[in-house]
Amino acid sequence: MKKIFTFFLYWSALTLFTQELPKGFSYIKDVAPSIQKELRYCYTNNFVGASVEGYEEPILITSTKAALALKKVQDKLIKKGLSLKIFDAYRPQRAVNHFGRWARTPKDTLTKQQFYPKLNKRNLFKLGYISSRSGHSRGSSIDLTIVDLKTNKELDMGGPYDFFGKVSHVFYKGITKKQKENRMLLRKIMLEFGFKPYSYEWWHFTLRNEPFPKTYFDFPIK
Template identity: 55%
Template sequence: MKNLTYLFLFLCNLSISLAQEKGLHKDFVYIKEQIPNIKLDIRYAGSNNFIGKPVNAYYKPVGILTKVATEALKNAQDDLMQEGYCLKIFDAYRPQTAVNHFIEWARHPKDTLTKNKFYPEIAKKDLFQLGYIASKSGHSRGSTVDLTIIDMNTGKELDMGSKYDFFGDISHHNTNKINKEQKANRLLLKRIMLKNGFRPYSEEWWHYTLRNEPYPETYFDFPVQ
């Protein structure tokens, strides 16, 4: 047992050392290395997102969070797995460079490549005012995560009533536009995340931030790679 403990500590230290070599802040880790059974679908590293192309500073589809947020997320994953489900991550730490890319995108009103899919009822110019995009994102502080739930057996996402990053009332927690099953699925995610120290964002059912985040005033800008 003692040897296994030493091995675990060695592997953890090795993981952290490798992460630092890739430019991570010392208090950040790769989610998948700490929670191997979690699923990743990092949308901003590809084109399936609201700007329709890879976002600046997302060089690889990996998820990064602060150590403490990752520990809390692991507890949430463990709780959910006892009920036959698993977490899927869409986004975690987000560099300020990526946020700046969103700002630049918003300045071009004719660039509406994904409007029908992600914001069909909202004018692009209103996305900032309505709180869907911000010039400073909680994600850049390293303890905010966008996620959903999948069935462990099928890998299928639970029906939450709207897709990830859909900008509209139907994505709000208090919406009356979803059915009982969709509401129950959202409440399951909310219950698990609240239990493990995360708080929700009223406008987006997928968005949760660690309550006692270690860097509440710091916006980081190292790349996702």
């Protein structure tokens, strides 16, 4: 009887702290647990300079179809002594709205030197860095890089994640040969397993034939 009661408590705890995802979505840890993560929007190391609305826990969620494709990428990288590291996956619409409110607050320039030193914040919408909708909210867009498992350090991509500027463009010429090779390695392997790149952000990819191409979800990440 005691064992049954203990199991019931354990099951209740799992139910309490794990939300039921919409059909067609998965936790990446359940599909590809070896993928590394650094969910910047859960904390303060991001262009907003604060935890972003909707990111309640540092957990990766994507469409199941995208998660399965990422597993294939990871399996191939592991054989080379490398690993994916994801910065952002599914993003609730409320987080996108938070970005919009931040962009419309010109006096809040706390993160300017780190993320947009050469840009006027009032132009972020016009230049396409901030928008009212994001492909991430459809569940199949991913921001990521590659890590060397021997050193546990990210490969040098020639520019930091989420930087607003030309250095983030995939084919930016002002970086070294090795940095270009690292970008092309990421691009090549993501293309191989069904992801399409975004030319203005070396880290951003979207699954081709994504399962929810017109639906923007807003359930929280927890």
